[in-house]
Amino acid sequence: MIAGAWRQRFVARALPYLLIAPTLTLVLMFNVLPAFNTVNDSLYKPARGLNAAGKPPEFVGLQNFADILDDSHYMGQRFLRAFRNTLVFALATVMLAVPLGLLLALLLNRPQRLRSLWRFAVFYPALLPLIGAASIWSFIFSDSIGLANAVLRSLGLPGLNWLGDRNLVLLSVIIINIWKQAGYFMIFFLAGLQNIARELYEAAALDGAGGFQQFVWLTLPLLRRTLLFVSVISFTFAFQTVEQLQALGEGGPADSANLLLYLIFQNIAERRNWGYVNAMTLVLIAVVLVFTLGNFLLFERDERGR
Amino acid sequence: MTRNSRVAQTIAATLTGAIGLIFLLPLVFTILVSIRPENEPVTQGSIFFGSEITLSLYQHALKIAPWGLHYLNSIIFVGGTLLVQMFTVTCAAYAFARLRFAGRNLLLVVILLQLMIPSGVLLVQNFRMINRLGLFDTHLALMLPYWGSAFGMLLLRQAFREVPIELEEAARIDGANLTQVIRHVYVVNAIPAYVAFALVSLSSHWNEFLWPFIITRSEDIRPLTVGLNKLIKTTDQGAFYGQLMAGTLIVITPLVILFLLFQRQFVESFARSGIR
Numbered sequence: 026m027i028a029g030a031w032r033q034r035f036v037a038r039a040l041p042y043l044l045i046a047p048t049l050t051l052v053l054m055f056n057v058l059p060a061f062n063t064v065n066d067s068l069y070k071p072a073r074g075l076n077a078a079g080k081p082p083e084f085v086g087l088q089n090f091a092d093i094l095d096d097s098h099y100m101g102q103r104f105l106r107a108f109r110n111t112l113v114f115a116l117a118t119v120m121l122a123v124p125l126g127l128l129l130a131l132l133l134n135r136p137q138r139l140r141s142l143w144r145f146a147v148f149y150p151a152l153l154p155l156i157g158a159a160s161i162w163s164f165i166f167s168d169s170i171g172l173a174n175a176v177l178r179s180l181g182l183p184g185l186n187w188l189g190d191r192n193l194v195l196l197s198v199i200i201i202n203i204w205k206q207a208g209y210f211m212i213f214f215l216a217g218l219q220n221i222a223r224e225l226y227e228a229a230a231l232d233g234a235g236g237f238q239q240f241v242w243l244t245l246p247l248l249r250r251t252l253l254f255v256s257v258i259s260f261t262f263a264f265q266t267v268e269q270l271q272a273l274g275e276g277g278p279a280d281s282a283n284l285l286l287y288l289i290f291q292n293i294a295e296r297r298n299w300g301y302v303n304a305m306t307l308v309l310i311a312v313v314l315v316f317t318l319g320n321f322l323l324f325e326r327d328e329r330g331r
Numbered sequence: 332m333t334r335n336s337r338v339a340q341t342i343a344a345t346l347t348g349a350i351g352l353i354f355l356l357p358l359v360f361t362i363l364v365s366i367r368p369e370n371e372p373v374t375q376g377s378i379f380f381g382s383e384i385t386l387s388l389y390q391h392a393l394k395i396a397p398w399g400l401h402y403l404n405s406i407i408f409v410g411g412t413l414l415v416q417m418f419t420v421t422c423a424a425y426a427f428a429r430l431r432f433a434g435r436n437l438l439l440v441v442i443l444l445q446l447m448i449p450s451g452v453l454l455v456q457n458f459r460m461i462n463r464l465g466l467f468d469t470h471l472a473l474m475l476p477y478w479g480s481a482f483g484m485l486l487l488r489q490a491f492r493e494v495p496i497e498l499e500e501a502a503r504i505d506g507a508n509l510t511q512v513i514r515h516v517y518v519v520n521a522i523p524a525y526v527a528f529a530l531v532s533l534s535s536h537w538n539e540f541l542w543p544f545i546i547t548r549s550e551d552i553r554p555l556t557v558g559l560n561k562l563i564k565t566t567d568q569g570a571f572y573g574q575l576m577a578g579t580l581i582v583i584t585p586l587v588i589l590f591l592l593f594q595r596q597f598v599e600s601f602a603r604s605g606i607r
Contacts, residue, residue, distance in 0.1 A: 040509075041435070044426035047419040048442055051479030056445045059456030066456075132347045139348075141594070146351040148598065149358065152586050154538035154556050157579045160563050161357050164364065164572045172360055204354065212602045236339055265451045268540040268556075272563045286452065290541055293455055302455050309452050317447045 060310060067303035071296055089304040100301045106280045107288040108308070110195055114202070114284060115263035119256050122203040126210030126255065127248070131240070133211070134218045148208035155205070159269035162201045163188065166273075188274050191281035198282050201269055206262070210255050217251035218244070250323075257320040261313050285309055365389065365577040392578040395565055397550055401558035404470070408543070408554050409536045412474045413529055420480050420528070424487035425513055429499070445481035451541075458545055468548045477536065483528045486603060490524035491517050527600035530593065537586055555582045 067089055069082040095101035129147050133140060150158060165172045166187035174184030187197045221244065229239050245252075267287035270276045276283030276291070289305050292298045365388055367381035392398075426432075427439055450457060457476055466472040498516045507515065518525070540556040547553045562578040565571065590597050 038432075041426045041430040041432035044422040044430075045438060045442070048423040048479040048481075048484060049438060051419070051476070052442050052445045052481065054460065055450055055457055055476040055479070056448050056453065057441065059453040059460060060444075060448050062456045062459075063453070129350065132343055132350075135343070137344060137347070139351075143347050143351040144598075145591070145594070146355045149587060149590065150354065151601065152534060152538075152590050152597075153583050154540060154559075156540045156556050156559055156563070157538075157583050160559065160575055160579045161361050163563070164576060165357060165360065167572060170572065172356070204357070208354070209601060212598050215598075216602045236336070265449065271540065271560060286454070286541075289455060290545070293458060293545060306452065306455055310448055313449065313452055314447045321443075321446065 063303050063306050063310065067300060067307050069300055071299045085300070089300040093301055093304050093308075100298065103280055103283070103288055104285075104301070104305055107276070107283045107285045110281075110283060111264060111285045113195065114199060115260050117199045118202055118206060118259050118263045121199070122206045123210055123252070123256055123259050125203060125207040127214050127252070129207060129211040130214030130218055131244070134215060147211060150205045150207075151209035153205070155266060155268040156271055158205050159201060159272035162197070162204075162269075163272050166197050189278065191278050194274060194278070194282040198269060198273060198284075201273075202263070202266065206259065210259060213251055213255050214248065217248045221247050254320060254324065257316050261316045261320075264309060264313055361576045361579060364573055365580055367573060369571075369573055388573040388577040389581070391571070391574040392562060392581065395574070395578070396558040396561050398555070398558060398578075398581055400550060401553060401555045404552055405537060405554040405556075407470055408473050409533050411470065412477045412536050413532050415474070415478045416480050416483055416528075416532060417525070419478055420483035420487055421513060421518065423479075423484045424491055425517060427484065428488045428491035429496075442479075442481050442484060445479070450476045454541060454545065457542075461546055467546065468552055470552055472546045473543055473552070473554070476542075477532075480528075480532070482604070483532070486524050486528050487521060490521035494520045523599075526596055527603050530597055530600040531604045533589075534586055534597075558582070 068084060068086060070085045070089065071082070092098045093101050093104040096105055133144055133147070153161075164170075168174065168184070168186055168189070171187070173187060177184055185193055187193050225243055225247075226239055229243055234242065265286060267284045267290070270282065270284060270287045274282070276287050280288075285305060286309060289302055289309070292302045295302070366384050366386065367388075368383060368385050369387055369391070423442070427435070461467055461472045461475070464472075466475065494517055498520070499512055502512050502516050537554075538556065539554075540560065543554050544557050544560065547557070550558075559578055559582050562575055565575075
């Protein structure tokens, strides 16, 4: 009897830990530990455990970081270009796809003919695999038979080498991303719009505010949080969405459209670059971590405030 | 209705239609190209359908990769991932929603780290971890990193908290054990949250490419996206865009159909996925 009671208490005590153990173990194995290993391996050359047989890994301190920040170093050149591209890509997404998402939400929030068709039209790209979306666009952007050039030529303009011209290829990648993400961002704004009470608009209309004034003085301030939230996730997602490059010339020519995570992916099997790969990953982690944490704290505070 | 607002309505409707059409164009174009005869320029035959409607490009695409096998692998990948996730996420969500224990907040923060350091950016170290475990090129390697889901745990914890605690107490008095309580009190009252999580999980893994690509080698394991990659790489050399479009449609059609069937659930689920 006593042993049974003791066992019951022990089970009750241990139960919560048993319940969270699978999730916790997996997070430790595939998120926390790898993050620590990234820090550690970024300090070695080539890296712990992966060097040529018999040769111990060499501790080099912050040398890997110095190298990837050095424009004359072969990896530094690539990293700096990919990092700059990633920033441009992310900022373009925030500045173009997010406002477009907001516009789509405003347009599609009102009852109208064909609304479900248009909602499908702008949302389906969000469902496609990035690599599939990119393969569709690789055709649209193709030199001789693509749709983009057909449109340009029908307007009497010369066709462009969308995926081969180093000044254009990043732009092409950005266009695809806007098409892919705008509908996804739209749904956050739709949810936000539905939380705004109708009466506010009626009151504003009574006071003589026109549609545009209502948008500037009512809708925008009330959507401020959503706008901030979507901007931050679009920025951090941009650092993680690189699979399209696989179908769009692999970041080339000459890394002109390469993105950071894709550069890391390209070097994953290069043993001599292991230290650099980890240093670059750490930069990526830092960006994603800071912005996600910021958003999360903001979001949580909001939840508690309610 | 004033004249002004009628003008505004017309402008809004036109703008909606214009943007909608532009967004639809790639899909329409893809479908049209995939049913044209091979290598037939757009200027030949009917602009929309070419000189005839044919599925020959699909036959070509089918020859390049074993799509049936890739379909099976994709289903195993997303199905196996979701199945285990459902279990781990339910357990953890219940613990964090209803039980008090030492270190609860700290452990919650550790799990939430997954949202801040997503597996996607840890590609390199996770590749190494899988190799160390001797799991390279297995179905398990694909799924394992995703079996714990902080996003799902958060979603369900919230749903579980909204279940009145009296329901659990009543079930306990009736002699229900823990498994029964979780199943009959919590799970049944959190179905919308499960649907949301399932749709987000299914679609994100169905679409995933980098991880399956680096962690597998044999076609017996590789999912659809990796098969599509093979087709893309063939296209590089000869610009067989028609068959690439056919192959792309082979890959994306199931999700598009799923979306058409569950449009509202999809939109609602994705609206909750910002923290994923």
